[in-house]
Amino acid sequence: MRELNVERITSVIEKLCIEANCILPPDVKKALENSVREEVSPLGRDILKDILKNAEVAEENMIPICQDTGFAVIFLELGQDVKLVGGNLNDAINEGIRRGYAGGYLRKSIVDDSFLIRKNTGDNTPAVVHTRIVPGDRIKIILAPKGGGSENMSALRMLKPADGVTGIKNFVLEVVDKAGPNPCPPVIVGVGIGGTIEITTLKAKEALLRPVGQHNSNPEIAQIEKELLEEINNLGIGPQGFGGKTTALAVNIETFPAHIASLPVAVNIQCHAARHVEAVI
Amino acid sequence: MTKNITTPLTRETINSLKCGDRVLIDGIIYTARDAAHKRLVEILDLGKGLPFDLNDQIIYYVGPCPAKPGRIIGSAGPTTSGRMDPYTPKLLKAGLKGMIGKGFRSQTVIDAIVKYGAVYFAAIGGAGALLAESIKEAEIVAFPELGPEAVYRLKVEKFPVTVVIDKEGNDLYRIGKEQYRKI
Structure with missing residues (x-):
């Protein structure tokens, strides 16, 4: 068994929150660039160019691409030969979200109940976590912030x-x-x-x-x-x-x-x- | 073509804006989204005065990110306007003349835009980093306890928007789609 302290997971998730929200993935950027060439509407082309310019401004200043920095959706692939130590996995994940959203100046968009008081949790927790147990001794973490x-x-x-x-x-x-x-x-x-x-x-x-x-x-x-x-x-x-x-x-x-x-x-x-x-x- | 306008909106300015125009806004605009709209309408229903003068003003539907040190505001793009539809006619009646958001408006809102001679603009959804560059001052003027949903007074320069619904009730979302639809 490979031992892994959950604190590692916290610090990785903290970094992923900021990276995901400020840098548009290259495949999306490429698809947008292609669409500028193929778009037939002149207004549409201007909009697509502005969207690409937005990605540049965001990455250069490390500010969010969109102010809706989303629900933090996490796909976790947990190797069955990993033994987690040092605390509760779920708490470690949410601590990573808390630190990433505070340190990255990301918007906190989660309310603690959906139809009664709708009070903001203040730290963008809880994350939505989908866990799969897979062979091996590694952990793969995918973070996909999802806008409303x-x-x-x-x-x-x-x-x-x-x-x-x-x-x-x-x-x-x-x-x-x-x-x-x-x-x-x-x-x-x-x-x-x-x-x-x-x-x-x-x-x-x-x-x-x-x-x-x-x-x-x-x-x-x-x-x-x-x-x-x-x-x-x-x-x-x-x-x-x-x-x-x-x-x-x-x-x-x-x-x-x-x-x-x-x-x-x-x-x-x-x-x-x-x-x-x-x-x- | 691109038009330059300043706030507050005059009758002449609104008359000059046509559905599909790209517009650059200079001047003061106010932010408000779901929770702030609910409160503003509650204040109006009680017959009390609003925390800022709504006459001839523009409301921007946005809940910005916190500002990084050294910056005026965080990422600040539009949110979906339709959620504000139940409140909008009352604000238009109270003197509001312009709205910036993104997405469909209800027929009731379109009718109110025509009735009160107002205009609905869209800013690019998902371009909050770029839009924040046009915001030169930001100050909370009401409901600070709402966090990202507080009402801010923003000073903007060349803030880029597109006219979606003009004062005649022409709707770019309908007209633009019809023009390019192939099925």
Whole structure:
């Protein structure tokens, strides 16, 4: 067993909070640069250029790309040969969030209950943590701060198996069309298909972690991703919803086996500030 | 084309703004989002005076990040405007003339914009670092206990926005989409 003090996890998460919020991932930047060349609306092109300029200003000054520095969503892959010492893992994670959001001058956007008093917790805790136990003696931490504007435009529907690919595509298009300008397009569309409802939505969120431009390894699913991207970009919504071609930068689909009676589909929308970073310790 | 305007908004300025115009704003604007809107409308409902003069002013829907040492304000981009829709007609009636946010407005709000001769601008959602560069002064004027949701008085220079709903009720989100829709 490899012993690891949870204090390491705290300090890594503290750094990841600041890095994720201030530096736009290179794959997203590249996709935005391509979209400037392909956008047909002059206003849309100006908007895309400003979004790229924003990323430069943020990185240069190490200030957040977007003031909504999000819910701290963490995917933790915990090697089964790691023995954690020095404290409680969950407390260590939240302490990392607390330090990162304070030290990085990030906005604290979490209220302690969702519909009663809605008092801000003051330190952006708790984090949302998804843990998987995996072989090995390492810990992989992925931090993906998730903004409220795009999360609010996400949706889940329990389709019938007979609805098939057409039903899935129609649902995804409907969600993106209805969202219009609200999730700050251009967006990245994460789609989860199959499983039980909690897995369906988790798959949709995991889909957002895949680099822009990389397709599902199953060629049939990759084809659906490409078709959906084209159809979404024909909706006319465009950058910031002002009209144009660049409504989405990518459609990423992740799947899970399903019950013989079910075809659940979740759509998780991510704004262009598609922030995620990872570290292995 | 890009137009330069100053606050407070005059009738002449509002008349000159058309849906789709890019605009640079100079002058004072006020911030308010969900919690501050709730309080402002509660004050109006009680028939009391607001903590700042709303007449001919612009409200910016934003909850900024804390300022790093040496900076005026943290990242400060717009939040989704639709959440303010239930409160907006009352503020327009009370003299508000402009709003900056992002995303759809309800038909009730569009009707109120036309009725009171106001304008709805969008700033780029997710460009809070760039937008903060145009903010030259920031001072809390109400509800400091709301943290990022407090009301700030901002002095802005060349603050970049786009006219989404003009005083005629033309809506760029509808018009722009129709122009480029292919399915």
